[in-house]
Amino acid sequence: MIEPSHLAPGAAALINAPDHVRIRAIRSDRWVGFGRARRVLQYLDALCDHPPSTRPPGLAIYGHSGMGKTMLVEKFRRDHPPVVDRNTGCETVPILAITLTSRPTERRIYGQLLMALGASVNERATLMDLEIRTMLLLKNCNVRVLVFDEVHNLLAGNPREQRVILQLMRYLSNELKASLVCLGVMDARDAIAGDTQLSRRLDQIVLPRWKVDEEFHEFVGAVLRSLPIKQPSALSSQGLRHLARISDGVTARVFSILNELAIEAIRAVTERITDEDIESWKPALEKETMFA
Numbered sequence: 654m655i656e657p658s659h660l661a662p663g664a665a666a667l668i669n670a671p672d673h674v675r676i677r678a679i680r681s682d683r684w685v686g687f688g689r690a691r692r693v694l695q696y697l698d699a700l701c702d703h704p705p706s707t708r709p710p711g712l713a714i715y716g717h718s719g720m721g722k723t724m725l726v727e728k729f730r731r732d733h734p735p736v737v738d739r740n741t742g743c744e745t746v747p748i749l750a751i752t753l754t755s756r757p758t759e760r761r762i763y764g765q766l767l768m769a770l771g772a773s774v775n776e777r778a779t780l781m782d783l784e785i786r787t788m789l790l791l792k793n794c795n796v797r798v799l800v801f802d803e804v805h806n807l808l809a810g811n812p813r814e815q816r817v818i819l820q821l822m823r824y825l826s827n828e829l830k831a832s833l834v835c836l837g838v839m840d841a842r843d844a845i846a847g848d849t850q851l852s853r854r855l856d857q858i859v860l861p862r863w864k865v866d867e868e869f870h871e872f873v874g875a876v877l878r879s880l881p882i883k884q885p886s887a888l889s890s891q892g893l894r895h896l897a898r899i900s901d902g903v904t905a906r907v908f909s910i911l912n913e914l915a916i917e918a919i920r921a922v923t924e925r926i927t928d929e930d931i932e933s934w935k936p937a938l939e940k941e942t943m944f945a
């Protein structure tokens with residue numbers, strides 16, 4: 654029996670599973686906690702715990718595509734799931750999250766909020782009907798945090814359309830006395846700047862691309878501990894530098910490179926990731942052309 658002290662509990666529990674089970678686990682979505690992500694989650698938790706207020710605090714999270722913004726929202730939601738009161742049968746939904754579509758409209762947003770609450774949407778309802786029903790349901794469910802992902806999609810609309818949606822977001826937050834969380838790529842900042850009152854309410858967190866520092870070291874360590882391979886993988890600072898370069902410092906790419914190398918390590922029975930593996934890693938497309 655191998656003592657997998659180099660692994661996080663979830664990965665350690667899989668260590669004696671057959672190869673195909675471990676490979677499937679590596680390919681499945683999983684949450685990995687690391688310093689930066691935990692700090693953002695603490696901030697989000699504080700919003701959820703904030704008592705209802707006429708000027709609720711809010712947060713904007715900006716970062717390049719693949720920096721893990723949506724993963725943060727999903728983890729935040731999992732940590733604060735809906736609860737049904739056994740006596741009254743009333744449902745409390747602490748966090749309601751929707752993703753803005755390209756050129757969002759008020760109708761569309763009310764429809765998305767209703768669907769997120771599991772309510773039906775009547776296509777023929779007037780805007781006012783939709784508004785009244787949504788507000789009633791949101792208040793009944795005691796929503797504490799409203800999350801809007803992909804806020805940069807606002808920019809596809811003209812300035813008037815953008816203002817309408819930003820005002821709607823502010824209105825929802827005011828009426829519910831709930832916090833707003835907006836996420837998007839850096840352009841989202843320009844979109845939110847279109848409503849000064851809203852942008853003043855939102856603190857900002859930027860998720861920059863990784864560079865080789867202590868924080869990156871800790872992040873890579875956390876990803877490695879989440880991979881169910883039998884031997885510890887110690888990367889030197891040169892290996893880390895190379896990994897930062899080939900991943901362009903993007904979280905999603907660090908995950909996909911290390912996942913791919915872990916799967917290769919299982920198949921090759923080496924069961925560890927080395928500096929040399931990182932040095933010789935090639936994107937899948939390049940690998941194909943090499944053998945063409």
Ligand SMILES: Nc1ncnc2c1ncn2[C@@H]1O[C@H](COP(=O)(O)OP(=O)(O)OP(=O)(O)O)[C@@H](O)[C@H]1O
Binds near residue numbers: 721724
């Ligand atoms: N904390 C994490 N734990 C595990 N995997 C993660 C984590 N953060 C990011 N990833 C990986 O990175 C991928 C991209 O993350 P995510 O979709 O959250 O990025 P994003 O910032 O929302 O990108 P986009 O702006 O394109 O929507 C995920 O599918 C996952 O594979």
Ligand SMILES: [Mg+2]
Binds near residue numbers: 722723724802
């Ligand atoms: Mg996303």
